[in-house]
Amino acid sequence: MRAAIRPVVAxxxxxxxxxxxxxxxxxxxxxxxxxxxxxxxVGTNALVGPEQRELLRERYHxxxxxxxxxxxxxxxxxxxxxxxxxxxxxxVWTVITNQLxxxxxxxxxxxxxxxxxxxxxxxxxxxxxxxxxRISSLVELLVVSTPAFWLGILLLTVFSFHxxxxxxxxxxxxxxxxxxxxxxxxxIAAILTxxxxxxxLTALDAPFVLTARARGLAEHSVxxxxxxxxxxxxxxxxxxxxVGTLLGGAVIVENVFARPxxxxxxxxxxxxxxxxxxxxxxxxxxxxxxxxxxVVDGLYAVVDPRLRRRTGMVAA
Amino acid sequence: xxxxxxxxxxxxxxxxxATLFTAACGSGGGGGDAADVQPRNGxxxxxxxxxxPDCWDPHASAQDVTAFTQRPIFDSLVYQKPDGSLEPWxxxxxxxxxxxxxxxxxxxxxxxxxxxxxxxxxxxxANFDHIxxxxxxxxxxxxxxxxxxxxxxxxxxxIQVSFSRPYxxxxxxxxxxxxxxxxxxxLRVGEDKLCSGTASVGSGPFRNGRxxxxxxxxxxxxxxxxxxxxGAAQSGPARLDSVTVRFITEDATRVGALNSGQIxxxxxxxxxxxxxxxxxxxxxxxxxxxxxxVYAYYLNTTGxxxxxxxxxxxxxxxxxxxTIVKSVxxxxxxxxxxxxxxxxxxxxxASLENSWPYDPALAAKLxxxxxxxxxxxxxxxxxxxxxxxxxxxVYGRPTLFSQAAQAELKKIGFYLDLHASTDxxxxxxLLDDGKYDVVETxxxxxxxxxxxxxxxSTETSKGxxxxxxxxxxxxxDTWLKAAQAAQSPQERAKQYAQVxxxxxxxxxxxxxxxxxxxxxxxxxxHGLRLSIATWPExxxxxVQAD
Numbered sequence: 001m002r003a004a005i006r007p008v009v010a011x012x013x014x015x016x017x018x019x020x021x022x023x024x025x026x027x028x029x030x031x032x033x034x035x036x037x038x039x040x041x042v043g044t045n046a047l048v049g050p051e052q053r054e055l056l057r058e059r060y061h062x063x064x065x066x067x068x069x070x071x072x073x074x075x076x077x078x079x080x081x082x083x084x085x086x087x088x089x090x091x092v093w094t095v096i097t098n099q100l101x102x103x104x105x106x107x108x109x110x111x112x113x114x115x116x117x118x119x120x121x122x123x124x125x126x127x128x129x130x131x132x133x134r135i136s137s138l139v140e141l142l143v144v145s146t147p148a149f150w151l152g153i154l155l156l157t158v159f160s161f162h163x164x165x166x167x168x169x170x171x172x173x174x175x176x177x178x179x180x181x182x183x184x185x186x187x188i189a190a191i192l193t194x195x196x197x198x199x200x201l202t203a204l205d206a207p208f209v210l211t212a213r214a215r216g217l218a219e220h221s222v223x224x225x226x227x228x229x230x231x232x233x234x235x236x237x238x239x240x241x242x243v244g245t246l247l248g249g250a251v252i253v254e255n256v257f258a259r260p261x262x263x264x265x266x267x268x269x270x271x272x273x274x275x276x277x278x279x280x281x282x283x284x285x286x287x288x289x290x291x292x293x294x295v296v297d298g299l300y301a302v303v304d305p306r307l308r309r310r311t312g313m314v315a316a
Numbered sequence: 317x318x319x320x321x322x323x324x325x326x327x328x329x330x331x332x333x334a335t336l337f338t339a340a341c342g343s344g345g346g347g348g349d350a351a352d353v354q355p356r357n358g359x360x361x362x363x364x365x366x367x368x369p370d371c372w373d374p375h376a377s378a379q380d381v382t383a384f385t386q387r388p389i390f391d392s393l394v395y396q397k398p399d400g401s402l403e404p405w406x407x408x409x410x411x412x413x414x415x416x417x418x419x420x421x422x423x424x425x426x427x428x429x430x431x432x433x434x435x436x437x438x439x440x441x442a443n444f445d446h447i448x449x450x451x452x453x454x455x456x457x458x459x460x461x462x463x464x465x466x467x468x469x470x471x472x473x474x475i476q477v478s479f480s481r482p483y484x485x486x487x488x489x490x491x492x493x494x495x496x497x498x499x500x501x502x503l504r505v506g507e508d509k510l511c512s513g514t515a516s517v518g519s520g521p522f523r524n525g526r527x528x529x530x531x532x533x534x535x536x537x538x539x540x541x542x543x544x545x546x547g548a549a550q551s552g553p554a555r556l557d558s559v560t561v562r563f564i565t566e567d568a569t570r571v572g573a574l575n576s577g578q579i580x581x582x583x584x585x586x587x588x589x590x591x592x593x594x595x596x597x598x599x600x601x602x603x604x605x606x607x608x609x610v611y612a613y614y615l616n617t618t619g620x621x622x623x624x625x626x627x628x629x630x631x632x633x634x635x636x637x638x639t640i641v642k643s644v645x646x647x648x649x650x651x652x653x654x655x656x657x658x659x660x661x662x663x664x665x666a667s668l669e670n671s672w673p674y675d676p677a678l679a680a681k682l683x684x685x686x687x688x689x690x691x692x693x694x695x696x697x698x699x700x701x702x703x704x705x706x707x708x709x710v711y712g713r714p715t716l717f718s719q720a721a722q723a724e725l726k727k728i729g730f731y732l733d734l735h736a737s738t739d740x741x742x743x744x745x746l747l748d749d750g751k752y753d754v755v756e757t758x759x760x761x762x763x764x765x766x767x768x769x770x771x772x773s774t775e776t777s778k779g780x781x782x783x784x785x786x787x788x789x790x791x792x793d794t795w796l797k798a799a800q801a802a803q804s805p806q807e808r809a810k811q812y813a814q815v816x817x818x819x820x821x822x823x824x825x826x827x828x829x830x831x832x833x834x835x836x837x838x839x840x841x842h843g844l845r846l847s848i849a850t851w852p853e854x855x856x857x858x859v860q861a862d
Contacts, residue, residue, distance in 0.1 A: 039744040047378070047459020047769075050778075055450065087370035089453075089511040099530065153568050161576040168573040169564055170531050258364075258564040260530025272370060 015290040020074075022286035026279050027073055037062050040273035041086040060086075077283065083276040085269070092280035095265060102170075103261035106180055106253065107246045113185035114242075118192035122231070123223050126200045133197075140190035148249050152183040152256040169258035180257045184249045188242060192235055199231025206230070232303055239296045240289065247285055353842065359859040360558040361841055363581040363852065364570045368530070368563040372513035374493045375447045378456035380760065383493035384851040385561055388535050389430075390496025390518035393421060393440070394487050395545035396848045400607070400661020400762055402487050405545040406435065406497055406519070416482030416801055423473040427543050429499035429519045437475040441467045442500035444477070451507055457494040462486075462800075482801035484808060485765040488661075492849075496520075519543070521554040521855045532562040535854070549843055549856020559854045571836070574599065580838045580859070581852060587648045593836040603648075603834045604846045607659040608761040609770060610652040611715065612827040613708075613754045614784035620753045621706060626686040628823035631706075631754075633672060634679025634728035635721060641829045644716045648834065652827035654816045656764060661848070662805035663764025665813040668820060679728050688729065697729030705731040706753035711743040717828055718756055747777045747784065755784040758831055762848040764812040768796045771815060771824075785824040792818055 038056050042048045057063050061072060076083060082092035125132045143151070159179060160168045167176045203209065204227050212222050250263035262281060269277035301307045369382040374390065377383075395405040404410075407421040427435035444467040447457045458464075463480040470476050477486070489495060502510070502517035509515040513533065516524045521541045525534030541553045562579065564570040571589045574582040575596060585593060585601060593601045615622040615631065622628050641651040653669045683689075683697060683704070690698035697704040708718070714734045722732045732754075737743050746752055759766055759782070768775065773788035775781025792815055799811035819825045833850035844857040 039748075042378075042455060047456050049459065052453070052458075056453070084508075089371050089373075089376065090508045094508075102530070153566075156569060156572060160578070161572040164576060168569060168576070168578050169562060172531075254530070256566050256569055258531070258562065258566065258569060260528055264530045268368075268370070274370075 011294065015294070018290050019283065019286045023074070023077060023279070023283050024070075026282040027070060030275050030278070031066065037275075040275065073279075082280040082283065085274050085277045087269075087272050087274045088277070092276050095277060096262060096280050096284060099260055099262045099265050102259055103250050103254070103263060106177070106184060106250060106259065106261065109177060109181040110185035110188065110246060110249075111242070113181055114188040114192055117185070117189040118196055118235075119228070121189075121193050122196040122200055123220075123228065126197050126204065126223075136193070140193055143186050143190040146187070148183060148187060148252045149256060151186065152179070152253060155179050155183055156256070170260065176257075176259075180253045180259055183256070184246065184253045187249075188245055192238070192242075195235050195238060196228075196231050199234050200227055203227040203230035229303060233300075236296055236299060236303065239292060243289060243292050247288070353860045355555060355842065355858045356861060357555050357858070358557050359861070360556055360560065361580040361854075361857065361859055362532075362560040362562055362578075363854075364562045364564040364573060364579045364583065366565060366567075366570065366584040368565075369513065371511035372516060373452070373507065373510035374496050375443070375457045375498075376452050376454050376507065376511065377494075380849070380851075383849065385533065386496060386516060386518075387493045387520070387847070387851065388522035388559065388854050389516050389520045389524055390493055390498060391427075391520050391543070392491050392493065392496050393423075394491040395547060396488060396491040396661075396762060397545075397547040398604075398845060398848050400659070400848050401547075402491060403545055403547050405491070406440075406543070407490075410487070412803060416484065416803060417479050419477045419486060420470070421475050421477065423475065424543055425473055427519050428540065429502075430517050430523045430538060431499050431501060433499050433501060435497070435519055436472055437469040439500045440475050440497060441469050442503055443495075443497050446498075446503045447495070453507070460489045460492065460494055462489075481797075484800055484803055485763050488763040488765070521550075522559060525558065530563065532560050535559040535561070544855065549845055549853065554855050555843075555858035556854065559857075574836045574838070577838065580841050581844065582836045583833075583852075585834045585836050587645055589836075590648055590834055591646075598839055599836055600839055601834050601836050602844070602846055602852075603832050604850045605650070605657050605659045606758075606760045606831045606833055606850050607657050607661065607848060608763075608766045609655055609757075609759040610657045610827050610830045611717065611756065611758040612652065612655050612825050613756050614770070614825050615823065616750060616753050616755075616784070616786055617822075617824055618786040618788075619750050621704060622753050624686050625823060626682040627688070627704075630679040630682040630686070630728065631725075631730060632820075632823045632826045633675045633682075634725070634730070635826065636674045636676075636724055637826075637828055638674065640717060640720045640724060644720050645829065649832040650830050652830050655770070655819055655825050655827050656767070656812070656816060657830050659762075659848075660764055660766070661762060662809045663767075663812040665816040667813070668816060672820060676728055683729060691729070694731075695726060695729070696731045703731055704729055705733055707733045707735055707751070708754045708756060709743045709746040709752050710734050710736040710756070715756065721828075744777070750777075750786070752784075756828075757782070757784070760831070760849065764808060765800065767812055767815050768800065771819060772796050785819070787819065787822075787824050789818070 038053050041056055041060070042053065061069055084091050085095055088095055121136055125136045156168060156179060159166050166178050167173055170176045209222060209227055212226050247263070250261060251267050253259070254261040254264040255267060265277060266281045269281070365381060365385065367381040369377060369379055369385055371377040372382060372386060374382050374386045391406050393405060393407040395403050397403065406424055406427060408424050410419055410421045412419055423435070423437060423440065429435060433439070446452055447454055447461065448464065462483045462485065465478045465480050468476045468478070479486070496518060499517040502515055505515050513527050514524070521538055521544070522535035523538050525536045527533040536558050537554050537556060539553050544551050564573065567586050567589070570582045571585065573579045574593065577598060590601055593599045615628050617623060617628070638651045641649065653671065654665050656664050658664050688697040688699045688704050692698050692703055714736055718732070718734055722734065725732045747755065759769070769782045771783060771785070771787045771792050772781070773783065773793050775783040777784065795811045795814050799808045802808045802811060833846070835846065835852055837844055840860045842858055842860060844852050844854070847853050
């Protein structure tokens, strides 16, 4: 029993340390900015007298020593309070939770597109004639090297401005999700395809594939049921990068396509110096990373039988 | 005899100005040619804004976009027409006491808020109290009230607003959305709700509809509306059933959406998109010069090289402003001669035009006299081995003008150091400590009193003011205070003219160009005009049937 609990406890402790580190770094980075934090709240185009500045200083505890501010900050986070936004004058929790679904929706569809597209392209183009693979590689390279911002504008220009097939910005119409999902999903699909193909080609040369073929299995079944599973292992390792790209890409995609979401709020908070919102988004990203890492560890065991207990095999 | 500025005289003035205005340009009509199409009720339009308010409470926010997006919901006591003249709105008339300290406003009796509450003096008092309340943390409205001391209900429909010194900008201030009148019950829901944009309850021609942050806000017609100011484009309820303001921050997306007909109007067209919109037969572009302080360099007169007036004058006359503006903005905006924009009502001093032309020979002579006679390897002037370098802290990206000016200034020997930073805190730190030679900025406000924020000796950057030139001249202070105390617009214009001339003569400021707001509109939308603050007014707009 104890043996089962120990890894879970270690995992949880590790997660807490990661989140604490992210929170501390974001707090520290914001302290490094020179100047009076009251100016951040007031902004550049305001008419605010010195007395009101003092009131703000008191209200947001800028008059306290740094260590006390830090301890306060941690204490609030530990009890689940993210503080209040300077500019929106609402609790950061409300701001983020209100904007979470559009981003999650976008990220889920983009992930689905990336995975389906990359698996399909990999299975169809690996190990057969050279031309499909070459063309596919070229397209992948193009997509990966195109900045998401530009890709988005390009897609908009063609499919929305000229052809008029899809709406330009989020109107609540499900069709308005198509271009943002493609913009966010395509570059991820391109990288995943390259990794998957590499894995699949290696796997197709492995003895077990020969065995499978010798058993008389059809080619598509050899590829998708046996070889593909092997090639997913390196791709799984990319999940951390994958999540980061989704979060960072959401900032760009949400702004280009005028969609609501956490990315858009984060960008606005950064440009408005809305520190509590920035810190909230950083904390949220840290939690997402930790959760995703845990899920991926679980997936390794699903995909790779050598990592399972009681299978009697030892991981090589 | 001291003048008693009554609503009636303001009304007369407004009528006169309106006639002149329509005769002179008639560009207020906006939209397409209405000649052969009859106005109709119904329909809706979608307008794309470049920005989205952080906080939707106009009493708390300092953002222009808050004032624009809340204008359809909130009425004000006074209305400022597109030409800048003031006329009654929720206040039917007003009297100013002889000492100029007290404004007594008579209010309309037929106004109801969207929540059904009656509009009366108590409601107005609740609004003033909310603006100055500590919890509101007002970033702008409270500052606009200046030497405000309090509001007193003197009758069910009469209110007195008092100041500690004469403050004639009050009526203009009262016309802004920042002093818009909200239903008193709605003010009690708490600042977080007011800021969230879902709890705005006013008495305007449109009601607050569905709002999704980051996406759009819908406005629905207020069918009971019957208290528009005389100078508005419309009377009675608005013609449009609804208006949707969508928030599209990305220029290319906004312009593309307009060009492809997916939206009916778009704010803030970038200069390179204006020609394309004008060339599109389905679209038209409406422009208006932004009133207030134009883009200008404010020279730090108390520290560094610019303490010497000869160096300041050399900077002022040695820069070929007209040529730069023409080449950079391709005719979409004009060069400035005064620190105030020509559209600033009753303030602009036109006599400054062409009074300080480009004169590189004079600039060179002045610099020689000031001892900046050497030249370094890069070609910049030096004195005692030190380069003639001027630091300009820039928040975000420098203007196209400044980037072009850098090369121009090199010709006369100045090194313009554009210290660009994306960090507002760092930049305002430099400003507060006076660690700069020049600040380039502009500030939209349809009143000459904007000069007070820039040149009153007490308006230091540290105290929240904008006296970047560090002007501390008793004469300038007297003019500005006299303008605030003067009750006739002509008298104020006289005082402001003296300030505008003084700051040019003393080379405290180098005005560069007048910012011009350009809005793209689909031709099927009619009657959309730009307010004095250069925002579209949806109230009078209508859309032709397909």
